[in-house]
Amino acid sequence: MEKSASSTEASPATQSDVDTAHNKEEENADQYSSKATNKTSWKNFLVMNIPAELSSAIDQRDRESSPIRHRKLVGNFSDFFSPTSTTTKQEFTHTINKFTLLILYLFIARWCLSYISQFTFRIVGLRISAKLRLAYLKALFSLPVGVLDTLPSGQASNTITTTANTLQVGISDKLGVFLQCNSLLLVVDLGYEFRTGRHWRHIWLAERFFTSLNDLLSPRFIPELDYECYLKLRRSYLRTVIPIIMKMTKEVEHADEKASSIAGEVLGSIRMIVACGAESRIAKKYSGWVEESRKRALKKSPFIGIQFAPRTIVVVLSSVMMIAMATSQTAAPILAAAAAANAATDFFAVIDTPRPDTSGLKGPDITAREDLALESITFAYPSRPHVKVLDDLSIKFEAGKITAIVGASGSGKSTIVGLLERWYNLEKQEIVIPPSAVKDPKAKKDEEEKPLGTSTPEDTEKKVHIDPSGSVRCGSHELKAIDLKWWRSQIGLVQQEPFIFNDTIAKNVEYGLIGSEWEKADAETKKKLVVEACKEAFADEYITKLPQGYETQVGDAGIKLSGGQRQRLAIARSIIKRPKILILDEATSAIDVRGEQIVQAALDKVSEGRTTITIAHRLSTIKKADKIVRSRLPWYLILLFGSMGAGACYPLQAYIFAQLISVFQYTGAQLTAAANHWSLMFFILAIGAFVVWFGMGWASNTVAAHISSTYRQEYFESILRKPIPFFDAEDNSSGTLTARVANDPTQLQQLLGINMAMVLTAIFNITGCLIIGFVFAWKLCIVVAFVALPILLIGGYYRVRYEIQFEKMNQAVFAESSKFAAEAITAFRTVTSLTLEDMISSRYEELLDWHVNAAMKKSRWSTIAFAASESMGLLCMALTFYWGGKLLGNREFGPLAFFVVYIAVINGAETAGVLLSFGPSEYRCLSFCGHGSPAESSAPCVTELESILGTTRETDQGKSAAEVINAEGGVKIELKDVWFKYPTRDIPIFTGLSICVSCRSTCAFSDHHADTGQIEKGQFAALVGPSGCGKTSIVSLLERFYDVQKGRILCNDNDISELDVHDYRKSLSLVAQEPTLFEGTIKENILLGVNESTPEESLHRICRDAEIHDFIMSLPDGYSTNVGSKGVLLSGGQKQRIAIARALIRDPKILLLDEATSSLDSESEKLVQAAFERAGKGRTMVVVAHRLATVQNADVIFVLGEGRVLEVGDHQALLRKRGVYYQMSSLLSGKSLKFKLTNRNDLTKDDHPANIFQCQSQALDR
Known part of the structure; x- marks a missing residue:
């Protein structure tokens, strides 16, 4: 687990x-005060x-x-x-x-x-x-x-x-x-x-x-x-x-x-x-x-x-x-x-x-080109010492070969990565941070309501403490004997949820050179390596289209890039230093079909001669494995x-x-x-x-x-x-x-x-x-x-x-x-x-x-x-x-x-x-309260209160969405001549996108090159296409995260901009590509945004549909288990299934799924997909997907490219057209492209996915 x-x-x-x-707590405070006096x-x-x-x-x-x-x-x-x-x-x-x-x-x-x-x-x-x-x-x-x-x-x-x-x-x-x-x-x-x-x-x-x-x-x-x-x-x-x-x-x-x-x-x-x-x-x-x-x-x-x-x-x-x-x-x-x-x-x-000793052996006394071995590993996380994650596990990763790790979500795959990265030790780890004496107000209230001295059998039951044991070795050396920084510099890691720093694209990729032989290289050499790595990861194709290219700022946590773009950037960052060991933790989960197979081929190429560990849910990715209110x-x-x-x-x-x-x-x-x-x-x-x-x-x-x-x-x-x-x-x-x-x-x-x-x-x-x-x-x-x-x-x-x-x-x-x-x-x-x-x-x-x-x-x-x-x-x-x-x-x-x-x-x-x-403080206070204008103020916190409390809020006014959205049989969605660009970007995403009622089954294009189609009431509609083509943007517009610059979005023939936004969102549920959980219990996360008094039977039924109930009940505290900050105590698949349960329990009229099953293993994906199809009855379901297998049963599929609709139809109809969708399906099945690469340039012009889309689009235009 x-x-x-x-x-x-x-x-x-x-x-x-x-x-x-x-x-x-007082003793701890005295202890740390003493430390501050004696050790500093x-x-x-x-x-x-x-x-x-x-x-x-x-x-x-x-x-x-x-x-x-x-x-x-x-x-x-x-x-x-x-x-x-x-x-x-x-x-x-x-x-x-x-x-x-x-x-x-x-x-x-x-x-x-x-x-x-x-x-x-x-x-x-x-x-x-x-x-x-x-x-x-x-x-x-x-x-x-x-x-x-x-x-x-x-x-x-x-x-x-x-x-x-x-x-x-x-x-x-x-x-x-x-x-x-x-x-x-x-x-x-x-x-x-x-x-x-x-x-x-x-x-x-x-x-x-x-x-x-x-x-x-x-x-x-x-x-x-x-x-x-x-x-x-x-x-x-x-x-x-x-x-x-x-x-x-x-x-x-x-x-x-x-x-x-x-x-x-x-x-x-x-x-x-x-x-x-x-x-x-x-x-x-x-x-x-x-x-x-x-x-x-x-x-x-x-x-x-x-x-x-x-x-x-x-x-x-x-x-x-x-x-x-x-x-x-x-x-x-x-x-x-x-x-x-x-x-x-x-x-x-x-x-x-006390800090652990991280010094030890390093090159040339030791090499990372040796077998890696986990021997008799028993492990529990320090924050959950009563829950066994690995039980007497022994694995050998042969040097220079690709080893795949597969298994159900929560089976311990990413834990192995943590041990190899030495994020966790197999020795007893003392928790040194003193606990807070201030209790959660809600928990405190519950304690006060319960008489002192009373307890339940569960309260008094002693939980077994798991002591970590075993060893992790590189050749004949234990990892703890190897210098920590040197060891990590030998590993290239691509995580399931990549983190991108708030810097330029070039700097983000360049960070991968830290600890390598190129760390002190000149700027020209680093730039060349960055470009090469991005080309190998096929990130170069979207970077060069940006106005500032490699100097583009990616925003906070890479918010200005799509999920697939962030993932490809992370891949480039991991391979730029040419690591001896490559760990891919669902490295292609956020990449579309158009790019996945080629990026996988690039990963196969960079894996040659390296010890590669691949963690995957999709078996197709590991086929080449060798192994102020009150007065x-x-x-x-x-x-x-x-x-x-x-x-x-x-x-x-x-x-x-x-x-x-x-x-x-x-x-x-x-x-x-x-x-x-x-x-x-x-x-x-x-x-x-x-x-x-x-x-x-x-x-x-x-x-x-x-x-x-x-x-x-x-x-x-x-x-x-x-x-x-x-x-x-x-x-x-x-x-x-x-x-x-x-x-x-x-x-x-x-x-x-x-x-x-x-x-x-x-x-x-x-x-x-x-x-x-x-x-x-x-x-x-x-x-x-x-x-x-x-x-x-x-x-x-x-x-x-x-x-x-x-x-x-x-x-x-x-x-x-x-x-x-x-x-x-x-x-x-x-x-x-x-x-x-x-x-x-x-x-x-x-x-x-x-x-x-x-x-x-x-x-x-x-x-x-x-x-x-x-x-x-x-x-x-x-x-x-x-x-x-x-x-x-x-x-x-x-x-x-x-x-x-x-x-x-x-x-x-x-x-x-x-x-x-007190002059500066007084001035700050006046600025807080908005008594001065920004032009007149020079205080440090100029008009902070005015800037926050005075900024336009999302309006609570508008037509009630209840009558419009809660119609029987779901909701019909239309996009009419939509023009849109993000406020922080100069490049438009849509320039006249229309998904209209008028000619659903045709493939004619308007002056704006927009196809016509519709999402009827109760339909299962799918959006497919390459990363950055606008699929997630459509979801954001439907959620009214943003308003269009021109055009209209209609639900049951009503403009959603005229509806009360909070009332409207009550009828929608979203499962995002990167599942988001919050500090609190599993139950609190599932019931987020709905009535807390939801019956237990309904909660358990929804969790069974999301294939998470059995896992939750296996935990010592069941639904009261704390998930940690941002769900850090759960695996990616477990977080995704909880997010799915959270969406289903809202009983939405419109269900939005943005790569909702990307973090699930194949078996769980099938079960959850079936649950979605059951839940979709009487609802309109809009699904963003890279895997075409998840949308084969869709009533209508919209193929997007470069901000416009290229094709519309169901799975069989689109295959018969032998157009863009057919090419994507061929890429996925491996029938169209055969890869035997020595470098990226071995792809012919016609074979490259970008050119496939471009040529097909031009043909359709003609």
């Missing part, structure tokens, strides 16, 4: 099992961060000296305004000027140090992120396929994109801000017991305040409040709250990864989703994980509030203004650092995984009022602080009473600050979770509703769209969470500071408002401008590199079989290096503006000192008014810097 599926659904667990699983060279990280850390610390040290300057300033002011003062106006002015000059020096120093800090941290973050992405990709390539099969669908791609971005944010700018804000705390903490002189507890102002507060409150309830107490509280907080936040963040990320994996899988197979009408079902499944993420995010809300509240109490009570501002900015960096730490565990879980107003109001209250704390603090300073003008009992009064005011302010900050933190996280959840669902559902041409665009590849679905809502959540709360707080703070400043000293405040603040805003404007440009470049380049990496991960088997790992890694490294270098150049200038705007607060302070000193010297106001304005200006300047730091 070949790859079968295993269930990923765990048996119902007891509560203790659940707790054990969660504990193990963090010395480089520390060395690179030394300049940044020192700069941040020294920068903060400037602020640290502020309280000492305050003490001197207060002393000078008290002396000057004291009734007994002897200080003159000149002396006072001289002191003010001295302080002003000192602040100017500090401004320059802080500008320089801030520049060094921010620039260094940004570059370090970029470099580390790039290195981790590259190391992760290399680590993936070094792991066996068996390990990668255990990874959840899409996790690897999500890690290298979204998770890497999260990590980068946490270790660059945010880390710099965090260290800068906490450097003072670190310095004081380390030197607390050793410092002398100007100690924090010796600051006169703080000492007087703490003394007054302790006098006011009983010592029994409030201990001595000093800096040591603050440090202890802070350390306790970090040890308790932060780990909880990190754990909850990890759970949210797990749920988001599940949602992203669904999006990636679905967007890569969007046509099948649309054909099945499963958009709502998939959207519901996606929404389940989004909702799970929202619920877990909401659990963080109180802890986010706690993140602010205790800090605020201590800050307000300590009255140390600069520490207040520094500490108030640590919330977002702490959360970013927590997210980065969680992201790092995903990276190091793979990077630190969240209350939370918005809490967020708004919380931000207002938090912003009001700072001007109120400035006022109370100034009042506290003014009390020292008094003496005796009056001084004590005033100090006690204002100390009580501080305490009341602290209580109020606790309430508003806690409420703001809770509300901001809640709002962010709700908005992100709603937006993510709407975003994904909107993409599912896009017309198919939307997905054909180069910018809308499945990898790009998956990254956007994952990243855009995350960015919006980050903005509308703590960041937006801080912005609102800053706005209210600035407003309050200006109001209180104008009230107390309008002459001083007017200068500050109209001189200092504009300076801040100008600096901030340039900062935002450069930041936006940097973010735009950052997103564009990392999107390109992430798309490249995601494609390589998706095609892992193709990459390893072609030994492209080093080439892919090198190219990926080049993309990352280019980005880092470009970012460095850009950051040099943007960081200047960044540092300048951050330092402008000191310039404002200097201006306030200078102008305020003059006004004080003239005694226009007193010290109270000055300190109120001065402290308000400090806070206003600092919070203005905070506000401006």
Whole structure:
């Protein structure tokens, strides 16, 4: 049995099992964190961060000296305004000027140090992120396929994109801000017991305040409040709250990864989703994980509030203004650092995984021209260790001969290929990726409905674990003793489902030279080899007809080529390096009759002298073998009022602080009473600050979770509703769209969470500071408002401008590199079989290096503006000192008014810097919401929301298809003068194609060379012809994946473009050439797009018709067996039969079969074909086929060529015409062409299939 599926659904667990699983998850997280610490060279990280850390610390040290300057300033002011003062106006002015000059020096120093800090941290973050992405990709390539099969669908791609971005944010700018804000705390903490002189507890102002507060409150309830107490509280907080936040963040990320994996899988197979009408079902499944993420995010809300509240109490009570501002900015960096730490565990879980030793013997010590042997092989896949695939199998493949492997689907044929390619080992493979602690919401619900401690006999039955055994040898050497890359370079593999990279045709074929003697050849030599290989594979004939020839871009996964064209390209890629061993896994399954026999002859030619292993279902191919919807107003109001209250704390603090300073003008009992009064005011302010900050933190996280959840669902559902041409665009590849679905809502959540709360707080703070400043000293405040603040805003404007440009470049380049990496991960088997790992890694490294270098150049200038705007607060302070000193010297106001304005200006300047730091995020949010036009926007995610939610959707309006389609006896189909070309291609497919009612049995041609024929109600109609002639295009037009440019397609005399598209598709079923399955159970895949409550009897009957029921029931979990990502746990034939069952269970009026039986063995094909003929009664069936045997019973056959109908009739009528169809039948039976080839040119002009079609077409034209 070949790859079968295993269930990923765990048996119902007891509560203790659940707790054990969660504990193990925590142990795994600790284990991988430990690995990240011990095995990774963090010395480089520390060395690179030394300049940044020192700069941040020294920068903060400037602020640290502020309280000492305050003490001197207060002393000078008290002396000057004291009734007994002897200080003159000149002396006072001289002191003010001295302080002003000192602040100017500090401004320059802080500008320089801030520049060094921010620039260094940004570059370090970029470099580390790039290195981790590259190391992760290399680590993936070094792991066996068996390990990668255990990874959840899409996790690897999500890690290298979204998770890497999260990590980068946490270790660059945010880390710099965090260290800068906490450097003072670190310095004081380390030197607390050793410092002398100007100690924090010796600051006169703080000492007087703490003394007054302790006098006011009983010592029994409030201990001595000093800096040591603050440090202890802070350390306790970090040890308790932060780990909880990190754990909850990890759970949210797990749920988001599940949602992203669904999006990636679905967007890569969007046509099948649309054909099945499963958009709502998939959207519901996606929404389940989004909702799970929202619920877990909401659990963080109180802890986010706690993140602010205790800090605020201590800050307000300590009255140390600069520490207040520094500490108030640590919330977002702490959360970013927590997210980065969680992201790092995903990276190091793979990077630190023990890698198998792939070194060993290579040429000339060993040759691949020896017999291959499988000896006593017993094997089960690591992801399904209970299902035996091979049982004591022994096979010998003689060197230089062709050995064929035949058998039923699922019998183990492709498993042999996996063992020969060394994708799987015969040794015990440890699954190293820790399982997610987040369960499927549906499974979780089922568990909750079942009482704990109950189980069924099936639950408790122990499954036998299969231990792999045996050996694979090349001559006398075991494969595990041979160098892995050298071995794979000796093999040419053509898979049943070929993967084509998003590159040019020439590059795709050229990839086959990796690891060969021509890898380093010059471009001219490579080009010659490419052309020769394409000619041998008969791909040259269609390549030369393309406008750009060999430089044609094939699109995402080769979407711009037909199935047969992709297959021939894969054959050319496999034979270009002239491999010693050739493995053909159904290599001609997607090639039409016209080309199959000649390509088979070419394969026979290249097989001469090589060890060739052919896997086939068709025995004819092996004859030569030798052997936002809900209102969240209350939370918005809490967020708004919380931000207002938090912003009001700072001007109120400035006022109370100034009042506290003014009390020292008094003496005796009056001084004590005033100090006690204002100390009580501080305490009341602290209580109020606790309430508003806690409420703001809770509300901001809640709002962010709700908005992100709603937006993510709407975003994904909107993409599912896009017309198919939307997905054909180069910018809308499945990898790009998956990254956007994952990243855009995350960015919006980050903005509308703590960041937006801080912005609102800053706005209210600035407003309050200006109001209180104008009230107390309008002459001083007017200068500050109209001189200092504009300076801040100008600096901030340039900062935002450069930041936006940097973010735009950052997103564009990392999107390109992430798309490249995601494609390589998706095609892992193709990459390893072609030994492209080093080439892919090198190219990926080049993309990352280019980005880092470009970012460095850009950051040099943007960081200047960044540092300048951050330092402008000191310039404002200097201006306030200078102008305020003059006004004080003239005694226009007193010290109270000055300190109120001065402290308000400090806070206003600092919070203005905070506000401006969120400029790029604000701009992105406006672009998301479509508030700006694309012409006016230059943000990184320009009008993302507008581009997705605003793009034209497939219309849900139109005539109901029920009355038109659901007529008895099937549906009559007509194509009238159809003109069509794909939106991304310049070459037209049809130029006047007509399949009309008027003259069904004639062979006359119109002016457009279009034959006439019809598909009557209930007919079995077949479309045959060479690859690229337009057969699949007709199916796509019937499915309304595309609309015609001209002409009409009629169903029962009704234009299908006037019908409701979703209603219309309910009456169709499609079985595509390449079967598409999705992550989930077999039952879920079969019932995709239909009612989940379908009776079991109907499900089993349909599966019996598709010849898959017996196989499903042989699996341990039956219909509940998980098929893996894209059905990776099943063989090609098994996937095809499940796809057939999915089509039949929809009970369609029109059944579309695009090479539906290409992956089946002969016996299964006959049975399924009979099932189709039974199912076709009362239905119209349109079949695309290369094998004429499958269409011999068709009521009408349309022979297509070069985008037009060449012949029409049933099988016997077409044979009697002795035209194109007769020639195709002769090719298949081998009666017309006899091949005895030494090279491709041995075919005569008349014998070549292309010329046969061309000559016949010309004859018919005449």
